[in-house]
Amino acid sequence: DTAVSQTPKYLVTQMGNDKSIKCEQNLGHDTMYWYKQDSKKFLKIMFSYNNKELIINETVPNRFSPKSPDKAHLNLHINSLELGDSAVYFCASSQDMILGSGNTIYFGEGSWLTVV
């Protein structure tokens, strides 16, 4: 079973549309994240949720809104998609907010978003 799973894996959509990327983890983790990998391959954190509460919200346009219905899910909703939103988006999770021995971050396989 995949520990952190994202859907869809590939998404091609037109500018102006609203789309969502779903993420689920079956690791029993308390903390989940969304990362964006841009064209320079830089993995930049967008959001972090701990026990369904927003902890980190980096400088991301308001068009991006995370939603966590429960601890195991963190979905990313994007309104009014723009060309510059084209990227690979990675969901991730970790046991809790403290990184320690044996406690690391697990990533999904990525969702390739292309805005045309």
Added chain:
Amino acid sequence: DQQVKQNSPSLSVQEGRISILNCDYTNSMFDYFLWYKKYPAEGPTFLISISSIKDKNEDGRFTVFLNKSAKHLSLHIVPSQPGDSAVYFCAGHLTGNQFYFGTGTSLTVIP
């Protein structure tokens, strides 16, 4: 501003030899460093980490060295195997669970 930098975008090594991947950082507040490995079309997976209070951590063929005075860390893979061919990301961790990743180094191990 990139707080973690990997200045070598690619590296090629013969099978059986040592692979050394380098990483520099600017933020002295990082309390943990991590290396991630990424195969094409897959998400980055954790490889090895090191606390900022240590200078070496070893796990099988993988060893990470940390030089705090130089703000430099390196990942050594010995011996290198073709299956090690992937992109390796270095990351720094700040309290509050903020991760800052480098741009990756693509390692090719030649059989």
